[in-house]
Amino acid sequence: MRYAAILGEALVDLLETPTDTGPIYRSAIGGAPLNVAVGVRRLGGAAHFVGALSDDLWGDRIAAFLTDNDVDIQGVRRAPAPTTLALTTFAGPEPQFRFYGAPPSYAQLRTADLDPAMLAGAAVLYTGSISLLAEPIADAARKAWAQPGPLRVLDPNVRPALLPDRAAVGHLRELIEDFAATADLVKLSEADAAALYDGAGAEEAATRLRAIGAAAVVVTLGSRGAWLDACDEATAIAAPAVAAVDTTGAGDSVMAALISRLLADGRPGGIARWRDDVHFALHVAGHVCEHHGGAAAMPTLADVRRRWGLSAARP
Secondary structure (H helix, E strand, O other), rough: EEEEEEEOEEEEEEEEEOOOOEEEEEEEEEEEHHHHHHHHHHOEEEEEEEEEEEHHHHHHHHHHHHOOOOOOOEEEEEOOOOEEEEEEEEEOOEEEEEEEOOOHHHHHHHHHOOOOOHHHHOOEEEEEEHHHHOOHHHHHHHHHHHHOEEEEEEEEEOHHHHHHOOOHHHHHHHHHHHHHHOOEEEEEEEHHHHHHOOOOOOOHHHHHHHHHHEEEEEEHHHOOOOOEEEEEEEEEEOOOOOOOOOOOOOHHHHHHHHHHHHHHHHHOHHHHHHHHHHHHHHHHHHHHOOOOOHHHOOOOOHHHHHHOOHHHOOO
16 A cells, blocks of 8 residues: 655644633644644555654553554654653634653654665655754654655644744754755645745745745645645635634644645646645645644544535545
């Protein structure tokens, strides 16, 4: 079976939840790459998670969660570092993150931990997010990215809390562009574009990434949909109207949906297929926004069909 290798972080989100006596913090297993891996699997694709988990209780729970969702974890290293926590607060449905735990548990994946045969056999390789800011996992990501064979998919997933000054932003921009230069797909958010490129909009950021070598760029625009730049054409694609209750994992679900299409059909040969794939991905994200919980909100293909009709997904 064709599968995606998803390399990056897994952690625990502490989600701020209001109560009559003040906020409490509800734990949820998360991390953008973990969300993507679960999303791919629920949409019918096969996913191998490649990363480091703590050897503590939360590491055990994350490993069990991945296994329960039929995500392969043979590429996981268990490391003696406490599980990283992401304190998640909300201004409306949009989450804000602060990360706790040093050294980060997710960063403990080394190049020696990679399975070259598994990476070479993957149809799609995904990396990105905060794991690219920490060593040794960033070095492992670079080595995996250099492996010939898979389609390469990148999601910067910028977290401003981890970028204390302009020098840090510049370092991340250079790093992202190094990966993007050989990417088959880069997915980023409108906020990512603004953070990386001094307030640039979706079109400007996509044009820049395409110019340095990315084959296709999708920039999500929240409730306004997405901007697609591929095959020497660029276009806006509308999102379905939803009453969002929690956008946690929405961008990750777009990535998962696009990867599931790459697994099923390969890289699109023209703009029409890209439009159809992004249209599908935005409907998957719409479903996620109507539910609480990141990875737990990732829908199955049957869920998408029930919610939006057969036109939202290829039969």
